[in-house]
Amino acid sequence: MMEYRTKVPPLDCSDTALFLDFDGTLVDIAPTPDAVVLPADLGLLLCRLEEATGGALAIVSGRSLNELEGFLRGFDGVMVGSHGSEARGMTPPLEALPEGLEAAQTEMRDYAASRGLLYEHKSMGAAIHFRNRPDAGPEVRAFIDRLAITNPRFEVQPAKMAYELRPAGFSKDGALQLLSDLPAFLGRRPVYIGDDTTDEPALDWAETHGGFGIKVGEGASCASQRLPDPAAVLEWLRAGGAR
Numbered sequence: 001m002m003e004y005r006t007k008v009p010p011l012d013c014s015d016t017a018l019f020l021d022f023d024g025t026l027v028d029i030a031p032t033p034d035a036v037v038l039p040a041d042l043g044l045l046l047c048r049l050e051e052a053t054g055g056a057l058a059i060v061s062g063r064s065l066n067e068l069e070g071f072l073r074g075f076d077g078v079m080v081g082s083h084g085s086e087a088r089g090m091t092p093p094l095e096a097l098p099e100g101l102e103a104a105q106t107e108m109r110d111y112a113a114s115r116g117l118l119y120e121h122k123s124m125g126a127a128i129h130f131r132n133r134p135d136a137g138p139e140v141r142a143f144i145d146r147l148a149i150t151n152p153r154f155e156v157q158p159a160k161m162a163y164e165l166r167p168a169g170f171s172k173d174g175a176l177q178l179l180s181d182l183p184a185f186l187g188r189r190p191v192y193i194g195d196d197t198t199d200e201p202a203l204d205w206a207e208t209h210g211g212f213g214i215k216v217g218e219g220a221s222c223a224s225q226r227l228p229d230p231a232a233v234l235e236w237l238r239a240g241g242a243r
């Protein structure tokens, strides 16, 4: 296997603004979203990095904010959830629930149940996972596409073995743009770490705003840097936080 690690410049907390995806980046992808296993020192590590960067650390995830808060107890820093539509530690980008949310969630739950697929309820949308039935991917995509067409307040977000309906007009790179104007982040070199297609715009944002992106795992990416898995990400972060 390629030795990616040697290529990534060491983390310098003194001038870096650190943006971290959650699933597939800090924790391994699990068979179901609830089943992720948290590294024992993750909360402590994030706290240490937050201090070392002068508060210029944010978790930027597609997960609901309340889920992130549940997983990352002990860390009280900035978090952006639901692909940029919810946030803690900054002005929430979307204050009200989008109209039609509940009806769309119900349709998706019923659809998933009728086909033996996993429905994931999210505070600002929902996802249908087809990891247990990979052949169902195109059918799920067509179903969620139709929902998004009939309700333009939402758009389809492809993810790893899942399709998601989320509020339109928000994105992780949009979140980075907002975060970078906060005093703690201002003037720092952005480093974004993510593993999924949803992370590409944010990886690109970091690359084009004086910093760099780190793609986690295999697959095409616009990021100039790469680490093989969450364990390598944590190792890189620990080394930077200890400096």
Ligand SMILES: [Mg+2]
Pocket (backbone or CB within 6 Å): 021, 022, 023, 024, 025, 194, 195, 196
């Ligand atoms: Mg991810």
